[in-house]
C-alpha cells in the first residue's frame with residue numbers, strides 16, 4: 001500500500017536501432033527520472049512522462065521505449081509497475097487524470113459545439129415548423145388557461161369607468177380592424193393590474209390585457225392605443241408562441257444534456273404567469289414598435305402615439321426603477337428615437 005521505494009528492476013537494454021542486448025537495471029533517480037544503468041554507466045535517462053511503457057498483459061515481458069530510441073525489456077511486471085508508479089497511488093491517479101484530461105476537454109468541447117449548433121440552427125427551425133403546424137385551438141387553450149390563472153392570482157376586475165372603457169375599446173376596434181386578423185381576431189380585456197401595475201400584454205390567441213394602471217398613467221387615449229397597437233404587433237407576428245416554443249426547445253436541450261430538469265418545462269407550458277414572464281427578444285420588440293407606427297397610421301391615428309407614452313415612462317420611471325412592463329419594454333432613448341424616425345419616414349412617404 002502506498003509509497004514503498006521502488007527497487008531496481010533487472011532486464012535487458014537495447015541501444016537505439018540495435019538488437020544488441022545489454023544486461024542492465026532500471027531505477028528511479030532522485031528527481032523521479034527513469035534511469036537505465038549498467039556497470040554504473042547511465043545508458044538511458046528520461047522523465048517518466050516521456051517513456052512509453054507497454055501495458056501489462058499476463059506474463060508477457062514489458063518494454064519501455066525511451067525518447068532516444070533505446071529500449072528496456074524485462075519480465076519483471078511487478079517491478080515495472082512499482083518503478084513507473086510515481087511516488088505512490090495518488091501520484092498515479094493524478095497521472096491518469098492528466099492523461100485523460102486532453103480527451104475530456106475535446107469531448108466537452110464537442111458537446112458544447114453541438115449544443116450551440118442545435119440552439120443556433122435547429123431550435124429556430126423547429127420553432128418555425130412548430131408555429132406553422134400549431135392548430136388554432138392550442139393558442140386558444142393556452143391563452144384561456146393563462147388568463148384564468150392570472151385572474152385567480154394577480155389580476156382583478158377593472159375599475160375604469162364604463163365611459164373610459166368604451167372610449168378605449170372604440171379606438172382599439174378601429175386599429176384592430178385594419179390589422180390582418182381583423183377586429184374579430186382580437187379581444188381586449190380590461191383588468192386592474194394590482195401588483196403588476198401599469199401593464200399591457202398579448203396572449204397568443206389575440207387576447208390583449210390592459211391594466212387600469214396603464215390606462216390611467218398614459219397621457220391620453222391615443223397613447224394607450226399606441227401601446228395596444230404594439231401588442232397587436234406581437235400577436236400578428238406570433239411572438240409569444242415563438243418565445244414559448246423556443247423556451248420549450250431550450251428546456252428540452254437542457255434535459256437532453258443534463259437529464260431531468262424538474263417541472264421547469266411543464267411550468268412554462270402550463271402556467272399562465274410563465275407565459276407572460278417570457279420576455280420578447282429585442283428584435284421582436286423593434287418589430288412590434290414598427291407595427292404600432294404602421295397600424296396607427298393605417299387607422300388614421302397619430303403614428304407617434306407610442307412615443308408619447310415611452311417618453312412619459314422614461315421621465316417617470318427610468319431613474320427610479322420601473323414595473324414589469326417597463327423591465328420587458330424599456331423606454332430607452334434609442335427605442336424612442338427609432339420609433340420617431342420611423343413615424344416621420346412613413347408620414348412623409350404618404
Ligand SMILES: [Zn+2]
Pocket residue numbers: 230234280285288329
Ligand atoms: Zn412588446
